[in-house]
Amino acid sequence: MQNAKLKSHEFPELEPIELILDRMMDAEPEPEMIEGLPPSDALTPADRYMELFTAVQSSRLFEDSKTFPDCAPKMDPLDILLRYRRIKNHPGFNLQRFVDAHFSLPAHHGDEYVSDPGDSLTEHIDKLWPVLTRQPEDHVPWSSLLPLPQAYIVPGGRFSETYYWDSYFTMLGLAESGRNDLLRTMADNFAWMIEMYGHIPNGNRTYYLSRSQPPVFALMVELFEEDGVRGARRYLDHLLKEYAFWMDGAGSLMPNQAYRHVVCLPDGALLNRYWDDRDTPRDESWREDVETAKLSSRPANEVYRDLRAGAASGWDYSSRWLRDPDRLASIRTTQFIPVDLNAFLYKLESAISNIAGLKGNRETQALFRHKAEVRRDAITRYLWDDEEGCFRDYDWHRQQRARFSAASVVPLFVGLATHTQAESVAAVVRERLLTSGGLLATEVETGEQWDKPNGWAPLQWMAIQGFKLYGNDALGDEIARSWLRTVNQFYQKHHKLIEKYHISGSAAREGGGGEYPLQDGFGWTNGVVRRLIGLYGENYE
Ligand SMILES: OC[C@H]1O[C@H](O[C@H]2O[C@H](CO)[C@@H](O)[C@H](O)[C@H]2O)[C@H](O)[C@@H](O)[C@@H]1O
Numbered sequence: 135m136q137n138a139k140l141k142s143h144e145f146p147e148l149e150p151i152e153l154i155l156d157r158m159m160d161a162e163p164e165p166e167m168i169e170g171l172p173p174s175d176a177l178t179p180a181d182r183y184m185e186l187f188t189a190v191q192s193s194r195l196f197e198d199s200k201t202f203p204d205c206a207p208k209m210d211p212l213d214i215l216l217r218y219r220r221i222k223n224h225p226g227f228n229l230q231r232f233v234d235a236h237f238s239l240p241a242h243h244g245d246e247y248v249s250d251p252g253d254s255l256t257e258h259i260d261k262l263w264p265v266l267t268r269q270p271e272d273h274v275p276w277s278s279l280l281p282l283p284q285a286y287i288v289p290g291g292r293f294s295e296t297y298y299w300d301s302y303f304t305m306l307g308l309a310e311s312g313r314n315d316l317l318r319t320m321a322d323n324f325a326w327m328i329e330m331y332g333h334i335p336n337g338n339r340t341y342y343l344s345r346s347q348p349p350v351f352a353l354m355v356e357l358f359e360e361d362g363v364r365g366a367r368r369y370l371d372h373l374l375k376e377y378a379f380w381m382d383g384a385g386s387l388m389p390n391q392a393y394r395h396v397v398c399l400p401d402g403a404l405l406n407r408y409w410d411d412r413d414t415p416r417d418e419s420w421r422e423d424v425e426t427a428k429l430s431s432r433p434a435n436e437v438y439r440d441l442r443a444g445a446a447s448g449w450d451y452s453s454r455w456l457r458d459p460d461r462l463a464s465i466r467t468t469q470f471i472p473v474d475l476n477a478f479l480y481k482l483e484s485a486i487s488n489i490a491g492l493k494g495n496r497e498t499q500a501l502f503r504h505k506a507e508v509r510r511d512a513i514t515r516y517l518w519d520d521e522e523g524c525f526r527d528y529d530w531h532r533q534q535r536a537r538f539s540a541a542s543v544v545p546l547f548v549g550l551a552t553h554t555q556a557e558s559v560a561a562v563v564r565e566r567l568l569t570s571g572g573l574l575a576t577e578v579e580t581g582e583q584w585d586k587p588n589g590w591a592p593l594q595w596m597a598i599q600g601f602k603l604y605g606n607d608a609l610g611d612e613i614a615r616s617w618l619r620t621v622n623q624f625y626q627k628h629h630k631l632i633e634k635y636h637i638s639g640s641a642a643r644e645g646g647g648g649e650y651p652l653q654d655g656f657g658w659t660n661g662v663v664r665r666l667i668g669l670y671g672e673n674y675e
Pocket residue numbers: 200289293297299300336416418419445446447448449450451650
């Protein structure tokens with residue numbers, strides 16, 4: 135696959151402070167761009183700007199901690215750091231002015247978009263796809279944005295880069311809107327990232343490289359076949375490579391040992407957990423992570439790792455990962471074996487087996503069918519709660535099952551549950567998570583965004599499809615109609631779609647909680663709703 139040609143970057147005119155700085159330093163050399171290659175290294179803004187990064191983030195120069203890591207430097211980052219070191223102790227030094235002179239604020243294309251209140255939900259979403267589309271040329275040298283070879287959709291608002299698991303749910307709607315071009319370019323971008331980085335990062339930012347997100351590439355590949363964009367077979371090597379990333383180290387683990395994403399359980403079974411290779415505060419939530427770590431008696435690096443692993447789960451944050459649901463500082467993500475992650479990996483193993491079969495590779499077909507079966511058995515032993523009749527995460531440090539959440543529907547969505555299990559899950563979900571506005575993420579109210587009272591588009595989709603797969607159309611349809619009503623009610627009032635909704639009350643409201651303000655846009659809400667309109671029509675009441 136060919137990489138994109140990068141647009142040459144023009145530096146803005148020097149501002150007054152730069153004139154002063156230029157008297158102190160030699161003239162800046164022109165940046166060297168190597169066409170056709172990603173950035174020479176994968177340094178994050180925290181790596182590049184060191185004490186300048188810490189100073190900016192800790193001084194609260196920007197309200198949102200993600201703003202500074204997304205700023206584009208106006209010159210070589212190393213020169214910026216050297217300039218900073220030279221003048222930071224000078225009398226009258228002003229950090230804000232220094233940052234203004236050396237960085238450009240991230241452009242949030244689309245913020246200026248004004249929706250037409252006369253548009254139906256379908257029209258609104260179809261008009262938004264171009265607004266949320268980013269091109270390879272949008273890449274700015276030395277910024278944290280990783281260049282991608284082809285066009286892609288971003289969620290919107292502060293999230294102006296591609297996100298791994300969001301993209302699958304966005305692609306559902308793109309297919310419905312007839313945007314197979316974007317379906318193909320986005321899947322190719324993910325395949326390219328697997329080739330380039332050995333895995334699919336959380337998003338295309340340098341600061342997302344050290345972790346992935348829920349592994350849904352196999353689902354994207356399957357979507358291709360369902361929606362008539364043939365070509366799933368060409369991704370077999372990518373699926374195998376992604377599998378190797380998630381299973382790295384599995385071969386040498388003894389019971390009760392763990393390495394990166396793999397945990398070896400007391401009976402020798404191998405299951406997976408979320409992980410991030412770094413154990414420092416997240417660049418994009420630096421201040422929040424430092425404050426959270428201060429509230430814990432554990433070594434700060436352990437807290438940082440668990441916060442990062444929580445971000446890798448896509449459920450950042452949720453009572454699912456907390457020992458004490460009221461304290462984010464009690465986070466232990468790496469000590470939980472998540473039901474959804476293992477269900478997605480079952481899907482990956484099954485997809486590899488199926489595609490290998492289509493290509494006539496019988497050995498791989500049988501090997502991965504066996505791996506999927508072995509995983510299904512381990513999931514049943516460790517993650518199935520026969521008494522409560524639902525799947526639950528497993529706390530492998532305490533050797534006990536953890537809290538129940540909407541993740542319990544993912545084994546149904548990927549087809550690994552038995553019919554008896556599916557029936558029990560339906561009853562439990564109906565009783566504990568279903569509201570007139572859709573499916574709650576969890577039954578606990580913590581102030582975290584992946585908890586009650588919030589409902590999220592990806593969870594609705596997996597529940598709807600999961601229940602229908604097991605013949606429970608009544609529950610699937612009920613969730614679909616409730617969610618369509620929620621999104622439409624809100625749209626009629628505010629003329630926009632949002633990242634998550636408060637679905638505990640009678641009327642649809644903005645979702646909240648967590649570490650950043652509610653975002654508009656929004657990729658996966660648009661995708662799931664557009665698909666549901668295709669299935670259920672425009673009549674939402
Ligand atoms: O900036 C904080 C965190 O934001 C992201 O997580 C949330 O938005 C993502 C994009 O819609 C979504 O995939 C995720 O499920 C949300 O919780 C990001 O993925 C995190 O890594 C980041 O630290």
